[in-house]
Amino acid sequence: MSTRGQVRQDAQPGFVLHSYPFRETSLVVETFTRDHGRIALVARGARRPRSSLRGVLLSFQPLLLSWTGRSELRTLTRAEWQGAYTALRGETLMCGFYLNELLLKLLPRDDPHERLHGIYQATLAALAADAEHESILRRFELQLLRELGYAVMLDRDAETGDVIHPDQRYVYVVERGPVAAETSASGKGVELAGQTLLDMQSSKFDSAVTQQQSKALMRALINHYLGKQVLHTRQMLRELQDL
Numbered sequence: 574m575s576t577r578g579q580v581r582q583d584a585q586p587g588f589v590l591h592s593y594p595f596r597e598t599s600l601v602v603e604t605f606t607r608d609h610g611r612i613a614l615v616a617r618g619a620r621r622p623r624s625s626l627r628g629v630l631l632s633f634q635p636l637l638l639s640w641t642g643r644s645e646l647r648t649l650t651r652a653e654w655q656g657a658y659t660a661l662r663g664e665t666l667m668c669g670f671y672l673n674e675l676l677l678k679l680l681p682r683d684d685p686h687e688r689l690h691g692i693y694q695a696t697l698a699a700l701a702a703d704a705e706h707e708s709i710l711r712r713f714e715l716q717l718l719r720e721l722g723y724a725v726m727l728d729r730d731a732e733t734g735d736v737i738h739p740d741q742r743y744v745y746v747v748e749r750g751p752v753a754a755e756t757s758a759s760g761k762g763v764e765l766a767g768q769t770l771l772d773m774q775s776s777k778f779d780s781a782v783t784q785q786q787s788k789a790l791m792r793a794l795i796n797h798y799l800g801k802q803v804l805h806t807r808q809m810l811r812e813l814q815d816l
Contacts (some may be wrong), residue, residue: 584637585609588657588693589630590673602630602649604638605676605693608682614640614649626652626678633669633697645682659701664810668706669697671806673717675717675795678802689720707788708778714791715773723798726750727774739768745790747797763790 587606595601600619605611619626629636639651661669672693679799680686696713703709718725728737731750737743742754744762751770752762765786772783773790795804 579787580643581639581641581650582609583639584649585635585639586615586690586715587636587638589632589634589636590677591614591632592630600626600630601646603677604636605680605690606638607687607690608685610686611676611680612640613646614638615646616649616652621647629654632673635694640734643757659698661697661701664706665700667806667810668700668710668761669802671710671804672696672713674804674806675714678799678804679717679721679795686720689717692716692720705778705782706799711773711778711784711787711791714795718794721798723794724748724750727770732756737770737774739766739771741767743767745770745793747794763793765790799815 585606585608587604589602590605590611591603592600595615598618598620600616602614602616602619602626603611604614607754613746616623616626616630619630621627626649631764635655635658637651637655640647640649676693692713695707699709700706706742706770715725727750729750730737730743730752731746732752737751743751743762743766744754744764745751746762751765754764763786766782768780769783769786772778772780773787778807779789792807
């Protein structure tokens with residue numbers, strides 16, 4: 574609904590990705606909403622001790638958000654919990670922050686991705702319930718890139734069009750796909766087994782080899798699309814795993 578140049582949105586499902594102080598008592602809240610994608614909201618007075626928003630604007634909590642405004646920085650008018658959720662702790666908490674950082678740095682503002690919103694919510698639930706964090710992260714990374722329109726070919730040789738053979742070695746070339754290792758001219762790319770590509774295509778990460786090689790491949794792909802941006806949570810996860 575539009576009134577005097579203002580646009581009002583009521584009770585939009587969304588999540589807090591990140592927040593930071595704004596002026597003396599307010600916050601800027603980066604959110605991922607179902608129908609509007611990633612948007613930034615000013616939560617006026619949210620840092621005041623008695624603000625009703627202090628205990629609501631939490632990461633990983635499904636919210637219903639209401640706001641007004643047309644500009645890139647809109648004004649939050651209401652935020653309320655939308656059902657129960659399971660809190661993330663320890664390593665799963667860092668995994669959650671990694672998901673949020675990926676969305677912040679790869680998802681353009683005001684670019685709706687309703688399906689990705691559902692995938693994100695399901696991934697948070699999986700992290701809270703499952704110890705196989707690496708597999709959950711790989712699935713999300715793949716789905717994220719595909720939802721953003723980046724082709725990730727896993728089932729065919731990019732050069733010949735032949736199906737991937739599980740016993741053959743391949744080199745995955747960014748923005749092209751896998752090519753047989755013996756025919757790769759440049760040698761630049763991530764080398765991996767055909768079985769790893771087929772496992773990733775089928776969303777199976779049980780094999781230790783697949784886990785290791787898929788992690789290397791997804792890191793290379795994500796680094797490429799991030800450009801010069803750095804993922805701080807990735808380093809923190811690495812340090813946590815080394816403890």
